[in-house]
Amino acid sequence: MDKKLKQLLKQANSLDELVDLIKQVDFSEIKSTEISLIDKSIKKLSQKPEFKIAYLGNYTIEPLPSYVNVFSVSEGIIAGEYIGSYQQYFQELLNPNSPLINYNPDLIYLDISLRELQPKIYYEYSSLSLDERKNSLNFIISHISDWLKVAVNQTSANILISNFLQPNFYQTGIADLNQEYGESEFYLELNLELLRLLKKESRVHLFDIERLASRFGKEQVQNAKMYYIAKMEWRENFLPTIARELIRYIKAIKGYTKKCLVLDLDNTLWGGVVGEEGVMGIKIGQGDPVSEAFLEFQRKIKTIKDRGILLAICSKNNINDALEAFEKRPEMPLKKSDFSAMEINWERKHENLQKIASTLNIGTDSLVFIDDNPAECSLVTQMMPEVKTILLPSDPATYSGLLDQLNEFEKIQILQDDLSKATQYIQNKQREDHKQQIGDMTSYLQSLGTEIKIWEATEEDLPRVHQLFSKTNQFNLTTIRYSMAEVEEFFRDGNYDLTVVSAHDNFGEIGIIALYLVDLREKPYLLIDSLIMSCRAMGRGIETAIVNHLKTKYLTNYPEIQLSATYIPTKKNKPVVDFFEQQGFEVVEKEETGTKKYILKSESAKLIDSSWIKIIA
Structure with a gap:
């Protein structure tokens, strides 16, 4: 980290000033001592935490909590941590006067290392009989199930439990895939059984660390040397990925999910300017890389809508040209009916965003706005700082990935009421027309x-x-x-x-x-x-x-x-x-x-x- 930035982080006089400085930090190469420095500054400037997390496991979890604290404050959440004693995740729940119970966490995060819980599975799988393998799986699930019953009864916390990593290399090599109940089958069944177990409790959820590790690169997530020295399960450069995933859960649990995704049209939903190139001249669909990139982006937006998130349009455009694009380009996944509100005119966008919020009867702080124009995004950010405003990069091939990175639309569960939300807003519009x-x-x-x-x-x-x-x-x-x-x-x-x-x-x-x-x-x-x-x-x-x-x-x-x-x-x-x-x-x-x-x-x-x-x- 730059020495000047490090000094400024130490000297910050307010939490807002500190958050602005944190946004300048490059976390890809940050050291644990630097994360600890920022975390200490947060604790010095903040009041008591508004969201308390207990970290439990059978390995050395630090410094993960510091990463979570730093990332959460950037999201407007002051997180606090309790770090359980090594290998004591069961004992601390059973003692009604334990520090864990007295801490009264909002969230318990449990991550169990299989090499500590069942070393024979981790190191000697190829030597085990079929019965030993199946008995081990049953033991692991029963162990977690027993712990879970105590945790649900003894605490009011939401609970996250990590699943288990598939080995990078099977002990019997590629032959494992042809063996009866090989390692690949064992880990797949173990994680599936764990998922089914956790679905039974409404405030218990799976933390899919297997997926995170696959996305990050499995060969990069663990460090054998640090495990032998300090029983640290994860390589430190993987911790920001774990922390950011935890932030998704924290925001969803706290109900910080945004309600509406507002989109520009030209060079956002399609390539080109419809008023200049005409309906058939805009790029969307099959046939060329740019058109296919916008096609994928619209498909991704459609999945956001399927979570129960409302869609709206805020565009400086001729309304007839814009609507004609939806009518005459059937290859577009998004249809006019997918949008619960539209403001297509030549007025200032921050004013149109206010109208959209009013039409939908939601706060402007429930909006996420995506546009390709830096000047428009800058003005909206200035006039409506409560709106999450996203400037699209120059390459449309990156648009879909950008949506994946957003944590504003996460929900713990998607309910039937969520699935029918867009339809209900259309019906509200019909009611309003009927009233008029x-x-x-x-x-x-x-x-x-x-x-x-x-x-x-x-x-x-x-x-x-x-x-x-x-x-x-x-x-x-x-x-x-x-x-x-x-x-x-x-x-x-x-x-x-x-x-x-x-x-x-x-x-x-x-x-x-x-x-x-x-x-x-x-x-x-x-x-x-x-x-x-x-x-x-x-x-x-x-x-x-x-x-x-x-x-x-x-x-x-x-x-x-x-x-x-x-x-x-x-x-x-x-x-x-x-x-x-x-x-x-x-x-x-x-x-x-x-x-x-x-x-x-x-x-x-x-x-x-x-x-x-x-x-x-």
Whole structure:
């Protein structure tokens, strides 16, 4: 590392200044002492960590945590670490007063070295009988399964468990592939069994280090000398790759997934300028390298959409020329219908990005914008720093790989609600057009034929419940971000009422769009702990119907019961600042921060008209 940069990193006076300096660091040749220096500067300038990670294993894990801390702060996340004692990953869980349990991590990362756990498999596989090989596999899976049961019961953490590397060279050489239960088959089955085991738990996930090592270059990931000296499993230049993969999980767990990918058109979705070269002159499809590169890029974008990410267009162009390209170039994988919003005009792009966010009813910080024009990207970055803006390189052959490198669209799970999201936004556009045709709001609401179904959450609903807690900002009265473990605890605890709401109307299914959590522990004084609804369901009275349901369920015919609630203001939940007042709740306390506390007694619990909504409960 450059001496001047190293000195500046030491002398940084603020976290923002440090992050700007970190962006100048070349991590491809960085040394562990330099990473440690940056990590120490982060700890000196930051408050307590917002995301705590426990690193467990049976080899020397350092300095991986320092890499994770440095990369995470660049993503706006202050990570902290607990490094488990060597080979003590089981014992530390079994002791209720262990440092690990007291640390209360948000994430546990477990990486087990097979040469430590089962040395005979690693060193003497060719000498083992068929039964010994299969028994060893069963032992490894049982060992991890037993550890996992304890970890799930003893902690509320999300859990990542690494799989195992296929050997670079089989002990019997190429003959292994023709042997009965050779090494290749053993490792394939081991990793598949591990994957199947981990899929059974909603907050447990596989960390695919085998894939990372293959991508990095397997012969470069391990250093025999360092293993013999210090029991270090991984070569240090592989650690940034592991750390960046961990960041993907951290961002997904924290709900930092962006919601919309916004794209330019000319020299972004296709080669050339459609207004100058004409529809048939732009490059997209088979036949030449440039056209095929843009074809692959569009295919890659399509896979992003399949994760439940919205697509939008922001382009300075003649709208008729642009739309004609989608109509007359059928070889394009992306169709007009794939885009949930379009701003194709000659206005400034940062203004059009604001319109796109408004159309989709999401924050501008939920956008990723890709463009080939440096001036446009620079202006958007200046005017909208919250938007992740990406300037495309000059070679379109690199575009698809650039999308692979993004971690903004990672999700722990892709739910049915994600898969139907683009369709739901198209339906919302149809609803808006219908509203404009009718003109009268009352008639419009009655014409929608909205039905909502309300039921106590089932185990299958919990991933969607967690997603609503993690990602809903506007209609979220308290914005408490409960972890998956906490959601599971509410589900199991009879002292809480965790209820979900789905909706559909004449335009289609809207999916599970709302939930409420009522704390029943202090009867007859009940607390509405959380009331959350997806922004795409706002503005049609569903929220009033839900509160009417709560009033009927808990207050009608129960004069002794009293409902209390809280509104905690954030930058994004201003749309519900007066929601409880509108529903008849009485403000009993208001703090300088804007936090308000409410009560609603049985005699005041009047139902508010939402007769255009049919409730199925």
